[in-house]
Structures are given as structure tokens and as C-alpha cells.
Amino acid sequence: MGKPTGFMEYPRRKTPWRDPVDRALDYYEIYTPAEEEQLKKQGARCMNCGVPFCESDHGCPIDNLIPEWNDLVYKGKWKEAYERLTKTNNFPEFTGRVCPAPCEGACVLGINEPAVTIKDIENSIIDRAFEEGWVKEQQPAESTGKKIAVIGSGPAGLTAADQLNKAGHSVTVFEREDRIGGLLVYGIPNMKLSKSLLNRRVKLLASQGIEFKTNCNIGVNISTDEIKKAFDAVLIATGSTIARDLSIPGRESSNIHFAMDFLTQNTKSLLDSSLSDGNYIDAKDKDVIVIGGGDTGTDCIATAIRHGCKNMVNMEIMSKPPKRRGLDNPWPLWPNILRTDYGHEESEKRFGSDPRRFSLMSKEFTSKDGLVTGLKTVEIEWVQEKNGKMTMKEIASTEKTWNADLVLLALGFIGPEQKILNDFGVSIDDIGNIDSAYGKFTTNVDGVFSAGDARRGQSLVVWAMNEGRGAALAIDRYLQGASRLSAPMIKLGSLRD
């Protein structure tokens, strides 16, 4: 274990982000380089608990061997730490940057002290591995002669492709966009995950034998029959892409956009032309309202701030979370507490207050000459019914109209697009996701598997990677009868079938 008394000697110290005023002037990553001595101290705080809850059902979804690499970092054995990390994690440079770190919520130290900075350590191990040249192209030892189509190049598809390629299969990844990465490229903005890191990884995967085909919309410009004929197995990893809308009066007004249109166009224009082509929804000098919180809402706030918006308000229907865990939210559950993310911090610095307004229900958009001019809201309270269900009640005389000339809807996603599923003949479950059991990843169609948000619904990068590894194992077994691939343990909380 790290240092037996480390947790008593050293406080939690996170590697700081760049200054919020400076970083909001550009699209470079928000992170600063970590200091080795600080990381060693954080590694020293890890107690190598008898039961490492950071790896449990409530902890890391991909079973990262956290206490082991914490100890190796404490001892300065960085290369061994890298080797240990990549036993379970195909792309630590993605999770090290964008994972919300459920591991830290479940860290045993978190019972009475702030948790070890696990995510910082993970990120530093992989960044160092790339700097030192330890991350090398690895060709599969043998070829099975089996061909697999992976449809969708988000974290689920990329992880599965990496695993299946390692098992010696010939893997082709089909992506309908012009760039590989799914939401890693056109969802999460550059300041949170640099696209140069994504490209570096995709190049490495291609050099190891994975074939990538962009601008291939399966079910539209290549039929599912062609795919079924040409491949021995198919993985559908098409994500959860149907955005939830807000059907209130005035919705038809111009300048009300889905968050993903705003974010995708911005990143595409940034990568194509450093925004000089003007092919994006511009928030400059606009009163912007972002409806909906979560990562998507935060990314919209941060992007609009970089455009130079005039004002920013972020509406949230839920009530303001507490600063500390409630009694109904004990350790090691994910802490439902108020978190200030990078976009909130930047907005507060730019405009002098936190942009979030909680417990507000949107009632109607106002407009003039077809252009949105504002949003009418009413305050609500959440009340627990006798059956335990929370319902919302409007509070009388709390109507308010907010100015807006750009509104971004970040209300989440309701499921995967259905056409490709219908074409393959794949069944869906009662909420519109692919009907495919967690842990098995099979569908009702022989040889067709599924993983990621298309199967589990809108989730996280690390869960998409969990499912990508699990689906690769299932496909390898289907094709070969047995498999040497490793996959995360079944997480009981994800078993809904």
C-alpha cells in the first residue's frame, strides 16, 4: 500500500485547472500539468483497503486496479503503473479527462476525509506513458480470419474494436460522421478532451489493423443486408442520439436549438477552419439560456462563453442539490451533491454569479417576428407523495420572463434511432433501447450484438467502455467458442433484465 500513515499526513489536493478567465478565451484543454510530488502524496493517501470499494459495484465501472497503481505511483514506478492501468482500461486518456470518477465517490477515505485524487493519478499515468514512448503499436499475434463490423465509433465501438482486434479478428468500424469518435469528438468539446489526443489514439488503432470507414451511414448508404452478408458478427454501438424536446408554446421560434447541434457545429467548424468558415450557431453578444444541466448543459455554457455571449442563464427543473451527502445518499453511493463544473466557474467569473437557477419550469417561449425573445418560467417545489414518489407543484405568483435571443435545449436523450434497428430486425425494449441483456450483449438476431448508450440509454464514457469490453468478450466467444479477452465483472446495479 502507499504510505501507511499517508492519509493522516497529506490532504487531498487536486491538480488545478487553468485560470477560468484565461481559459475561457481559447479552446485548449482546461487542465494544467500535474506535479509528480503531489501525485506521489495522493498515491500515499491510498490505504489499500481490504475491500477496495473504489473498484466495487459503486466504484469504477471498468474495474481499474486503483490501489495497485496508486501504490506504484507512490513508489515512482510509473511504467509498471501504466502496465497495470492498461490491463483494464483501453483509453485512460479519455477517462482521465472526462470521467466523473464514481471511484472517488466510493473511496473508503471518503467516509470521513476527502477521497484520493484517483482520476488525476490515472490521467498522469497515461500522459506520462505517451511522453515516455511506452505506448506502442501492438499487432495481434495471430489472425482468426473472422470479420466483424462495428457500427458507431464512440467509446463503446472503439473499445470493442480494440479488444476484438487484439483477439486476432479483422475489425471494420463504420461511422456516419466525417470523423471518428462519436461523442468524444462531436459532443464533448475540445477544452474538456483535446481532439488531438483522440486522433492520436485512432491513428494507433488504425496502425494495429483496425479499418475505419467514415461517412458510412449504415441503413442509409450501406444496407444492413450488405453488412450481414460481409461480416461474421456485427456490433451495434450507435449511441442514444434522439434528443428530448421541449413542447411548450413558442417552440417553433427561430434561435432555439438542440444542444448537440450547437456543440457539433462548433467543434466541426473549429477543427475544419478554426471557426473561420462561420458554419456554427454563434452565441456572440446574445442573451443565452441553456435549459438543462448535466455535462451537455455545462459544455453549452462553456462554448457560448467562448463565443462571447452577452449573458448566460442555466435553467434546471430539479431542486438545488445539497453541499454534502444527505442521509438517504450514504457512502459508497454516488454523492448527489452540488458540483461546480468548468462551465459554471467560467460563467461566474465572466458575469459575476453562478448561472444556474434551480426548481424552474419552462412554460412558454416569447418571440418577435419569429425570433425568440424570452422564456416564461414558474418556480416549482418537489413534494414527496404518500407512495414515496416525488411530484412537482407550481408555486403561485412566481411567473417570470427571462430575456433570450438564443436558447439551447440540453434535456438529455430518449434513445437510439430506430431505422437501423428495424433494418437489422433487432427488438427494442419498452423504453426504446436495444433489447439486449447486460453482460450478454446479444440481440434477438443471431450474430448481432449491442453495446453502449444504444443498449443502456444515455450514460457515461466509462460505461460505454465497460460495455465495449463486455461485448467484445461475448463476440469472441460466439465466434471462437472461448475467449482469452478480459472484461469487467458484471455490475449488479446494471442488471435490469
Ligand SMILES: Cc1cc2nc3c(=O)[nH]c(=O)nc-3n(C[C@H](O)[C@H](O)[C@H](O)COP(=O)(O)OP(=O)(O)OC[C@H]3O[C@@H](n4cnc5c(N)ncnc54)[C@H](O)[C@@H]3O)c2cc1C
Ligand atoms: C455533450 C455531451 C457531453 C458529455 N460529456 C460527458 C463527460 O464529460 N463524461 C462522460 O463520462 N460522459 C459524457 N457524456 C456521455 C458520453 O459521451 C456517452 O455516454 C458516450 O459517448 C456513449 O458512447 P457510445 O459509444 O455508446 O455512443 P456515442 O458516443 O454516441 O457514439 C455513437 C456513434 O454512432 C454513430 N452512428 C449512429 N448511427 C449510425 C449509423 N446508422 N451508421 C454509422 N454510424 C452511426 C454516431 O454518429 C456516433 O458517432 C456526454 C454526452 C454529451 C452529449
Ligand code: SF4
Ligand atoms: S475510469 Fe473513472 S471510475 Fe474508473 S478509475 Fe478512472 S476516473 Fe475512476
